[in-house]
Amino acid sequence: MKVPVISRVGDSLTSRRGARIWAAGIFAVILVLFGALSSVQAPERSASSLVGHSDSAKVAQLIDANTSESKTSALLVASREDGQVLSIDDRATVDHQAEALSDAAKVVAGRTMASEDQQAAMVPLSWNSVSDEADRETLKAIRGWIQEHPSDGLQLQVTGSIAFAVDVTNAFAGADFTLLAVTVGIVAVLLILTYRSPVLWLIPLVVVALADRSASLVANLLGNAFDLHFDSGVLSVLVFGAGTNYALLLISRYRDELQQSDGHRQALSKAWAASFEAILTSNLTVVLALLTLSLAVMEDTRGLGIVCAAGLLIAAIFALFLLPPVLAMAGRKAFWPLIPLPGQEIKKENIFGRAARAVMTRPGLNLAALSVLLLVLASALTGTRIGLDQSQQFRTATESSTAMATLAEHFPAGETQPITVLAQDTDIDALRHGFAGVENVKRVGEASQLGNTQWQQFSVISEVDPSAAEAQGLVADLRDAAASSHAGQVLIGGQSAEQLDSHQMHLRDLYVIAPLIMMICFVMLGWLTRSWRTALALGVVNLLSAAAAVGLGSLVSSVVFEADALDVQVPLLAFVFLVALGVDYTIFLTQRVRQDAQALELHEAVALAASRTGSVITSAGLVLAGVFAALATLPLTVLGQLGLIVGLGVLLDTFVVRTLLLPALFAVLGTAKRPVFGHVSSPAEAAAGPSLQKESNINA
Incomplete structure (x- = not known):
């Protein structure tokens, strides 16, 4: 057989x-x-959360392509370790540290902004972006300088998208x-x-x-x-x-x-x-x-x-x-x-x-x-x-998630990460007015031309945490409002839109x-x-x-x-x-x-x-x-x-x-x-x- x-x-x-x-x-x-x-x-693990061919990806691509200098930004967040109100001396220390940091790490420090309850302050940091790896090295340099130059009684932390990316890599x-x-x-x-x-x-x-x-x-x-x-x-x-x-x-x-x-x-x-x-x-x-x-x-x-x-x-x-x-x-x-x-x-x-x-x-x-x-x-x-x-992505607290939680606690939720809107072939004033009436919208920024294009750009500030599920619902509502108003081409981007x-x-x-x-x-x-x-x-x-x-x-x-x-x-x-x-x-x-x-x-x-x-x-x-x-x-x-x-x-x-x-x-x-x-x-x-x-x- x-x-x-x-x-x-x-x-x-x-x-x-x-x-x-x-x-x-x-x-x-x-x-x-x-x-x-x-x-x-x-x-390497992908550093970008953008979805190809999505509205949020198109917004990011258009802004990058029509901006003379590619910038990367982060936020320096200051608060007292004992949770008390920042004193005048504390705010002066933050200003001094931000100025010294900008010289040491080759970054541009913006104006210090204090929260209404005076318990926290934030300083925008920006620098020219060469590559993802260079951005990560800059962020590490910023954090390294802060550790080497502690401020008595103050806690200085850095957050933002690049900070979250670095924390994932470190994790x-x-x-x-x-x-x-x-x-x-x-x-x-x-x-x-x-x-x-x-x-x-x-x-x-x-x-x-x-x-x-x-x-x-x-x-x-x-x-x-x-x-x-x-x-x-x-x-x-x-x-x-x-x-x-x-x-x-x-x-x-x-x-x-x-x-x-x-x-x-x-x-x-x-x-x-x-x-x-x-x-x-x-x-x-x-x-x-x-x-x-x-x-x-x-x-x-x-x-x-x-x-x-x-x-x-x-x-x-x-x-x-x-x-x-x-x-x-x-x-x-x-x-x-x-x-x-x-x-x-x-x-x-x-x-x-x-x-x-x-x-x-x-x-x-x-x-x-x-x-x-x-x-x-x-x-x-x-x-x-x-x-x-976003703060729940890590099982243990990281600097970026802790600093973001501090911002959400003491600053208006949407101020730190506004929603970005690009529009063309539409009545921009009517569109902005319509967006202002959408639930959970705090205010709508002024429009400006994006480079030499026909696109008009403006920001929408939300009343909810931009990393929360409610912010994704707001993006969906804004897109529905744009579609129902028979506007021209409207693209909505930013962190909340990327998450949606x-x-x-x-x-x-x-x-x-x-x-x-x-x-x-x-x-x-x-x-x-x-x-x-x-x-x-x-x-x-x-x-x-x-x-x-x-x-x-x-x-x-x-x-x-x-x-x-x-x-x-x-x-x-x-x-x-x-x-x-x-x-x-x-x-x-x-x-x-x-x-x-x-x-x-x-x-x-x-x-x-x-x-x-x-x-x-x-x-x-x-x-x-x-x-x-x-x-x-x-x-x-x-x-x-x-x-x-x-x-x-x-x-x-x-x-x-x-x-x-x-x-x-x-x-x-x-x-x-x-x-x-x-x-x-x-x-x-x-x-x-x-x-x-x-x-x-x-x-x-």
Whole structure:
């Protein structure tokens, strides 16, 4: 009989000679990759929050193009450390410090402006802009001079857009190394607890670590080649989480086969063939889901999706083609002291199998109850606000956010960051009069010509904090007022407008990409189950689980991070990771149920599959939840919220959906006249069939 291709590849990977060739070949490729790409620097994080082709971006571009000198500005904020009123001497000290600072840092200091309550003062600082890097260096020089020349009793701080950008960069200084160390530590501890072996845990950890480093180098190459911006910390978390999951699945199947076979190489070959389809399906689902992010308008989302897709492909390649040869060369002794041997008694049923049997006694009722639980958790989304204030972006206080809070407390909210309006081919006086009547508008500035263009420029001062959600609502109201007045071309920009455009485009990306991801999951589940009815049911469960996780995460996030909203990036990224990664466990269990259902009645197949996959899926879920929890070590709220939501979602998938809901669902589907699974066997099943048949007979 002709041997299936997958079986031949498995034999090649695990044979005495083949394992050495595969391992040597892959290690040679790794050395070449490391040598060729180690000098490639990671692309810098994007310093601009502008959305391409948005009104706010057009305003910024027009002003830059029609201003003789490009200026960068910041605000020097002064207040007393004891919170008291600034005295005459204090204000004289501020003037003196501003003058000395302007000479030392080569900046222009404007007139000192005191607040009405006399508890704070601000001094505008400006300088000629050469490049983003030069602006950052100037800002560092300003802050450095202030630290070297303290003012007795006064607190001097610098804020503004450039200050926030520098604080973000400083917040990430060394953070990637910290995140990697925490991630490796979590994975190592969980692998040791899973395998209870002083040796075995090292093998998958080293393989996944090599995959992570390779993925980082390839990501740097892609980032520089295609001008992609991404967070390398999220990439490492994904590679470690998914790569470890693949390794856990393969080694778990390998352990089972070792209890059936005398030869460890034959057992590993069978385990590889039996696991190949589940790992491939899982990986392709996540990769394709991440690639849909390339359709995003927001460049940070687009870049992250592309490099993470490449990283997960690399993780699967290492798990499928490097891990087996290394395991083959290590042999059965790698499991010491709990070495699996042929003839060992196999537990007929563990707690996961008993849980599956329990919910299948009354599957309809249990399925309905669990679905209601998920719906209740998902309903928390109805009260979730999207969009953090600028001061909430950091989990810990920074100089820029503290100074901005001081300004908001003591100065009229909109004075520090006015809304900029450009208009042409319109009655400018009528437009200004109309804007003055819009709610939350404090006053409208005088109009002036922008350079030599036909554009007229004026400012709108709001009564609300320009970084708050109400300011975005004001920008929307101003745009509506301009549209309803049949004015000519009117563009509205400034910080509040930039935040609104970013918010709207992130939601646009969510509405466009989320359905595509669900379609991908549906197709992959259909291919795995060979039944579109079953695939649709599993897809709905996956969607409901993701919604429940985001709802639960939003509630917990409001307590943990003291934020009353989710960052605009969180919903889409959380949805992608929850749906694409959450479907992994559905795939792992479903593939095993389908294989065992070839020889057993459906209820028995589900209970057996739950017993056989329970430990590995639980371990994989804990690893994935743990590595995403490591994102909480980073200083940005968006990453903390993302890690929290995805971590909770993975645990929900692991202990509720996979353990209880899916067995009940399979039982309900099995009561219908149509089969739960199609009857097409894959090559992997054909290769693993005899072993599975023997295992089923033992456990029946």
